Amino acid sequence: MRQKQSSAAAVAELFEHIVRSIHTSSFTLGLNPAQWNALRYLHSASDSSRSVKAFARFQMVSASTASQTIAALVRKRLVTKERDESDGRGVVLALTPRGRDMLQRDPLQALAEAFAMLDDPALTAAAQIGADVARNMFLVKNGKDVNLSNADCAADEREDPHHRR
Template sequence: MSSPPDHARHLAETVERLARLVRAREHESALNPAQWEALRYLARCNRFSNTPGALTRYLAATKGTVSQTLIALERKGLVRKEPDPASGRSVRLFLTETGERLLADDPLGLLAEAAATLAGPMLAGTATGLGMLLAATIARNGGRPFGVCRTCRFFRPEAPEGAPHFCGLLLVPLSERDSLSICQEHEPPQEPCEHEAA
């Protein structure tokens, strides 16, 4: 009873241990884990996704918790809030200069550096496997994938007016940088027919 399914279990435990090591690092740094995760998200998300609500869904947390974290980040001068010009009940979040600079000290770099020591094909294969694992986990969990714009089913590489790209859901043009950012509206392209039945 310990041969093949244990691979899956072992993989899960390894993910947990890696994350725990990063968390330990984060606790020693200027920011705590929750704040680092918010900072990272705001650095990677696009202009349709930089709100407290989107961050809440990304982190699978509650509104109140995220609100607290954002207050702390604002107090430290790393994040700036601006009222949304289009919606009076919404808020837009931006990294300050200080916030951008602080990302160079991200304790997650510990993991990234370790990953960079892996051989090229091993790194690529592991990244692919983990990506599939994340997709499967999110699907199983009912959450939103928060994928990169380029990989969305609504992404159109060619814009009508000559802009680089286009979003078929929000019906707006997209810059090159937009297309590489995380979007809360992301939906994966429907695969032909994979392991989708079970």
């Protein structure tokens, strides 16, 4: 058990180095990590999700934080705000050509390339481990038992009063 905890701590340290490296390299080309994240979101979001409110909900950040991030991107002329033709009241966010060009230099590409160097089984394993660790991390954050199996995790979500379906 102690051996496993020690290994887990070492793996956590390794992941922390990777995350920190990506975070540091995301302060580039005049943008910060949150702004890169917003550009990626707007690139892949559907029409109905390209709003400050949807972005805030998706990332689980406050509306004011999301609003500041988007406002910075608008000032940098990477994002535009357009009236939503479908309801006439809301505002739809869109990447400008400059915003799309910027994504060609996304610092996250370095990590994507590192994953692409893995063979197929290793890449599949990385995806599964990433999904499991992400899920376990949120269980830990919510005060659940660290050593839950996948089945237990699902059972706990069922009992979570905040669990949205």
